Amino acid sequence: MKRRITLHFPREAVHQPIAYRLAVEFDIAAKILRAQIAPNQSGTMVVELSGDIDDLAAAEHWLESQGLGINRASGQIRVDAERCVDCGICTSVCPSGALSSSAPSWQLQFDAQRCLVCEQCIPTCPFEAIALVLEPSP
Numbered sequence: 662m663k664r665r666i667t668l669h670f671p672r673e674a675v676h677q678p679i680a681y682r683l684a685v686e687f688d689i690a691a692k693i694l695r696a697q698i699a700p701n702q703s704g705t706m707v708v709e710l711s712g713d714i715d716d717l718a719a720a721e722h723w724l725e726s727q728g729l730g731i732n733r734a735s736g737q738i739r740v741d742a743e744r745c746v747d748c749g750i751c752t753s754v755c756p757s758g759a760l761s762s763s764a765p766s767w768q769l770q771f772d773a774q775r776c777l778v779c780e781q782c783i784p785t786c787p788f789e790a791i792a793l794v795l796e797p798s799p
């Protein structure tokens with residue numbers, strides 16, 4: 662699964678080879694989407710982590726133990742009710758239960774509080790009703 666997070670680096674952690682250690686020690690691929698880090702200063706980085714859900718949890722725990730702050734969502738999932746036809750396909754890939762539907766209406770329900778922003782639902786929707794809305798750059 663994928664998870665998009667914002668990392669806040671204290672000055673003393675700026676030079677750590679974060680992506681390398683995530684790959685070697687946790688089998689996590691880290692794709693840097695945005696970075697704002699000056700040498701010897703604190704900074705922020707928006708990164709997409711890919712890996713097993715348990716490895717992701719361990720990696721995030723390790724990052725926090727290194728003094729990095731984590732904001733777990735740099736964007737939000739939006740469901741366009743005008744496009745959605747309540748087919749329910751997206752609910753089958755949602756690992757957190759944020760997307761659901763049930764009898765009798767089978768109308769799609771989206772619980773943003775449960776959403777991990779893993780984006781797995783986006784490509785499954787045949788009507789392009791699901792999108793990631795990015796928050797402004799930190």
Ligand code: SF4
Binds near residue numbers: 738758759775780783
């Ligand atoms: S709603 Fe979409 S982005 Fe959020 S957890 Fe479910 S599959 Fe992932």
Ligand code: SF4
Binds near residue numbers: 744745
């Ligand atoms: S796959 Fe798309 S159309 Fe189907 S329930 Fe999900 S958001 Fe709605």
